[in-house]
Amino acid sequence: LVESFGIELFDDGERLRLPDPIEPLEISAIEFGNSVDGDTMPRFDRELVPARAVQSSISLTFYDPARDYQTGEAKASVGEKGRGQAQFELPAALSAGDAKSLAQRMLARTWSDRDKLTLRLPRQRIALQPGATVELPFSPGRWTVDQITIEGFVPVIQLRPTTEALAAVAGESGLIVPNLDVVAGPITLTLLDIPALPGTPPNQPTILLAASQSRSGWKARSLEISFGGQSIATQTARGKSILGNATTALSGGSAHLLDEINSVEVALVDQDQWLTSCDNDALAAGTNLAVLGREVLQFGTATSLGGGKFRLSRLLRGRGGTEWAQADHAIGEAFCLLRPGAFRPVALPTWMIGTEVRATMAGSEAARLFTGETLRPLSPVNLRAEFAGGELRLRWTRRSRAGLAWIDGVDVPLGESSERYLVRITGPVGSIEIPVATPELVVDASAMASVGMGTVAIQVMQVGDFVSSRPEKLEIFIA
Structure with missing residues (x-):
């Protein structure tokens, strides 16, 4: 001075x-x-x-x-x-x-x-x-x-x-974006355990933190992530998440076709936020990607019902290999639009898989059983079975968590250090488990005898470097 x-x-x-x-x-x-x-x-x-x-x-x-x-x-x-x-x-x-x-x-x-x-x-x-x-x-x-x-x-x-006195000079303060003088409302937190999104490390266990509030004037807030007796300090994303809850239960559908039959209604935490519709070309480019419960989906039509409520239809279901979650929808489950900058990826150690993760801040908390979906291989598809001469011949098609882009002319990348599968066959008498390294298996008559005749349940899982895929299932009747 x-x-x-x-x-x-x-x-x-x-x-x-x-x-x-x-x-x-x-x-x-x-x-x-x-x-x-x-x-x-x-x-x-x-x-x-x-x-x-x-x-x-x-x-x-x-x-x-x-x-x-x-x-x-x-x-x-x-x-x-x-x-x-x-x-x-x-x-x-x-x-x-x-x-x-x-x-x-x-x-x-x-x-x-x-x-x-x-x-x-x-x-x-x-x-x-x-x-x-x-x-x-x-x-x-x-x-x-x-x-x-x-x-x-x-x-x-x-x-x-001696410096002579100078006349006063005019100056401009410039523009300002003032902070709104509003009372901070309660924060709604949600933890998302979903397959790896584009741009996230494919081999890093990651959980996504989404946060929103009903009032305007959003800014990043500090919170604590705790797991396994440890805790880390982090912040919410700089952008407010478009977060809400389902007010109706979404019925199951097909992951292979555009679902124009089913719809779901959601209520956003911030009623001033908005969901927009898009055409099929935008859907193909990944627009309107969202999480509903544990299913990742896209919606092509968002119809405003007033008061921050929307009806979502023209759905692409089971994105990222989450078709298994289509049957688990319920009223009240979380909805979150996956837009860049509106959620915080939190990296976790691999030994955290199978334990509870909790996000805590003043007046708000959220918990999620962490299953390591970013590391989980996709389940095989097109499981086929032929039983002849006492032998069971199985074939299936491999999928890859690193091959969602569907690039023409090449096979999908493996996404794991090696190709491994675990086949489980359960019958009236007993069950067997057989590890294989190729997408096919022939079970001889002696092994099938230990299973027994009648209804036989077959499960095939791809074994990843950290966790196994969810099973592809098939039931056949052997006489």
């Missing part, structure tokens, strides 16, 4: 204080050039620092009351003579005009101080104090005493030009 406002202080041996308020002293040229022993001395020494060595501009940051005391910046510059820019951070609240005027005065002092003058005066001037103003036969005529040294009763004074 002292430097910025140019306050003159000097040490009188006891404390820092302001110079005595006296009128400028007039010193004539006849008083110049004194020495201790009468030797001839220069009448004065004057040094002018080159303009190229002086900053040509000053940037001053301050707190602007017109912008809710956010930081503002005022600049002052003087042509292209100098080089560089001086940066000052002022711990004070100023209007934009006052800050601009202050920056101009600071720059004026910087350029004024490049002129240095040294005088050797008679002993009658020994009472001069730093900060005093004197009138001299130079241009400019008014100078301020910077320093005084007494050499054998000869006061040697160093001076700089």
Whole structure:
């Protein structure tokens, strides 16, 4: 503050204080050039620092009351003579005009101080104090005493030009997006354990944190994620999630066709948020991807019912291999639109699979049994069985959690370090489990005899590096 406002202080041996308020002293040229022993001395020494060595501009940051005391910046510059820019951070609240005027005065002092003058005066001037103003036969005529040294009763004074007062300069505060002065409402938290989304690491156990509130004025909030006796501190996403609950139960459908029969109604936490419809091309590009319960789906039509409620129809079901969750829908289950920047991915250790994860903040919490869906292989499909001559021949088609893009001309990538399956066959007499490394299996007659004749249940699971897929199931009757 002292430097910025140019306050003159000097040490009188006891404390820092302001110079005595006296009128400028007039010193004539006849008083110049004194020495201790009468030797001839220069009448004065004057040094002018080159303009190229002086900053040509000053940037001053301050707190602007017109912008809710956010930081503002005022600049002052003087042509292209100098080089560089001086940066000052002022711990004070100023209007934009006052800050601009202050920056101009600071720059004026910087350029004024490049002129240095040294005088050797008679002993009658020994009472001069730093900060005093004197009138001299130079241009400019008014100078301020910077320093005084007494050499054998000869006061040697160093001076700089006195900065004249400058007229006030107008300044603009600029635009501001103020924080709304509203009471913070309760936060709704939801933990999502779903297959890996595009752009997320495929081999990192991850759970998604979604958060919303019924009021406007959203900002990221701190919370704690706890699991297995440990906890980590994190924040909600910067963007508010479009979060809600189902008010009707969605019936099962097909994961292979556009579901134009079933629909579901959802109520959003924030009634001012909106869901939009899209055409089939946008659906094919991944638009309106959402989670309902444990199923990942897309909706093509969002019909507003008023009060933050929507009916979702024209559905693409079971996205990302979540067709298994179509039969588990219920009223009250969570709904979340998966839009970028509106949820927080939280990485977890692999040993957390099978344990509960809990998100906690003041007044809100959410819990989820973490099953590691980002690491889970997709279940095989097209399971076929042929029983002849006492032998059971099984075939199926492999799917990959890394091959959802359906790239033509190549097979889907494996997505795991090796291809492994576990086949479980259960009959009236007993059951057997057989590990295989290819998508086919022939069970000989002796093994089938241990299962027994009658209704036989077959399950095939792909074994991943961390967890196994959900089973593909088939029932046949053996006689």
